[in-house]
Amino acid sequence: MAESWVNSAESLGADLHLELSGAGSRRAVLMRALREAVRSGRLAPGTRLPPYRSLAADLGIARNTVADAYAELVAEGWLTARQGSGTRVAQQVAPVAPVGRQRTPARAGRPAYDLVQGRPDPAAFPRGAWLASARRALTLAPHDAFGPGDPRGRAELREALAEYLARVRGVRTVPDRVVVCSGAAHALRLMASVVGGRWAVESYGLPFHRGLLADEGVRTVPLAVDEHGAKVGELGKVRAVLLTPAHQFPTGGPLHAERRAAVVDWARSTGGLVLEDDYDGEFRYDRQPVGAVQSLDPDRVVLMGSVSKSLSPTLRLGWMVLPERLVDDVVAAKGEREQHSSATEQLTLADFITSGAYDRHVRRMRRRHRRRRDQLVAALAERAPHVRVSGIAAGLHAVLELPPGTERAVVKAAAWQGLAVEGLSDYRHPDVPADRHDGHDRRDGLVVGYATPPEHGYAGALDALCRALPPE
Structure with a gap:
């Protein structure tokens, strides 16, 4: 009885479906089928082909036929062959668009x-240091870290942030006034739901943030900016003002000292609130970073920050430093269960900060x-x-x-x-x-x-x- 191809010792490579049809020698027919599989995109660039012995056994043709076909397609540039890596579809071969779809010009694709x-x-993410902190954090984590989350965030991270922000950004706070969130967008949503009303925002800023506030029912009015930051002297009747004082986004000017004092005076005299987006406060290169506006009046300024610029936006870790009167309202807006920031990643970031790795x-x-x-x-x-x-x-x-x-x-x-x-x-x-x-x-x-x-x-x-x- 003939040996089944399923049990053949030669049929140990990856499966590859090819239709061998049309006129010509077996080698020519095989080469044509392989070219068509590449052109159609069925064999993507970099795909490893079966060893020629395996493919020959699967197709029922001579080994030398497959070996010759592979060699000729390598010579033509369709395939590449490297010792220890096998035979693969060449990276530079571009597939033809499927029938009925227009081929996209190269310039309209992903930019170079x-x-x-x-x-x-x-590539700059500190994988080794982060992994070391993750191991320590998980080893030392209390059992309650794996239960329902505290909507304020893990106490370990809030304590680490209170110390770090005081030391690096001049922030005046205690851990009970720090609430962990998943980033600036999450912080803005929470503040919009708690504060509401009409806000002033800088005339240049992230459209995403303006859209987010609009979705939460907050109407924004533009506040002019120049080389000294936002012109806070033009603040009208608004409930809050959203600023990027350390480094106006995106125009790049810091909020002048006189304007920093003026916006705090505005908040005190009107009962308004200053929301300070400290999105890249640590990264100043011509001098030591200026401290946060929050330090001028912790009861009138909310400081928001995250690790999206310093580490990675995929971590989804941020924070709010709140006036005491707003903490309960913000926690209530978050809900009883923390659903945005992983407790294990919070513990990892806490260790990353306290170990000095973040600095x-x-x-x-x-x-x-x-x-x-x-x-x-x-x-x-x-x-x-x-x-x-x-x-x-x-x-x-x-x-x-x-x-x-x-x-x-x-x-x-x-x-x-x-x-x-x-x-x-x-x-x-x-x-x-x-x-x-x-x-x-x-x-x-x-x-x-x-x-x-x-x-x-x-x-x-x-x-x-x-x-x-x-x-x-």
Whole structure:
């Protein structure tokens, strides 16, 4: 009785379905079937093919036929062969779009370079140090860490944050006034549900945050900004004001000392509330960071922060430092069970902070980001000296000032260079129309996230950026 192919010693590789049909030799028919499988996308770039002995046994053809077909397709560039890695579909082979769908042009696909702000390089995450903290945290975790969560957050993390923020940002608080959340968006939702009413926001800021507040029933009115931050002297009848005092997002100016004092005076005299988004407060490069506005009046200022810029947004860990009168209301708004932040990750972050690993990581990233910003400034000085970098040396992004009327064209030119980057107007409040002259700044610019690219891709990203900039 003939041996079944299922039990054959040669049939030990991965399965591969091929239709061997049409005229020609067995080798030609096999090569045609393999090319078609690659063209259609059924065999993706990098896919490992079965060993030729295994495929020959499966198809019922001679081993030499398969070996010759593989060798010729390697020579043509369809396949690659490497000792110890087997035969694979070549990485550069692009599949043909399926019937009925238009093939997407290469330039419309994923950009080769990414300078969109807001994301630190994922490769910079301190995996070893984080893993060490996770092991210690899990080893020492009390049993209640694996039960229902405290809506305020783990006590270990709140204590660590109170000490760290006091030491690094000058914050005046105690652990009972710290509430853990999953990031700035979560904090804003909670504050919107508790405070409500009408808020003033900076005329440039994250559209996502404005949309989130609108969904919670909060109407926002724009507050003009200049090189000294928000013009808080223009605050009208609002219940709260949302600011980025350490490093105005995205224009880059810090809130001037006189304005810091003025906004606290406004809150005291009107009963209003200041919400301080301290999104990248640790990352200032030209001098030591200025302390938080919260330190001027802990009963009138809510400080919000997270690890999304310093570690990773995927951790979903943030915090609010609250006036005592708001703690119970915020906890009630969160609900009885913590559903956003993992207790084990909270314990890990607490250990990461108290062990000193967080300080070491921030200092390391501060040097890295400063070097990145210096490279950006140097590239512009050499290739586009007419383009100025505005704002202070801080954070993970910079704004490049452009000639009036050129922003959209430059963003489009960048896309043709394979570069993703955003225009400054994308962040402008919709209630600041471009055809009015009411003190709002409407400059053209690019928001360049210099922390985003991996190390090996940063030089290429800067080159693509410079090619997209308008001539002098």
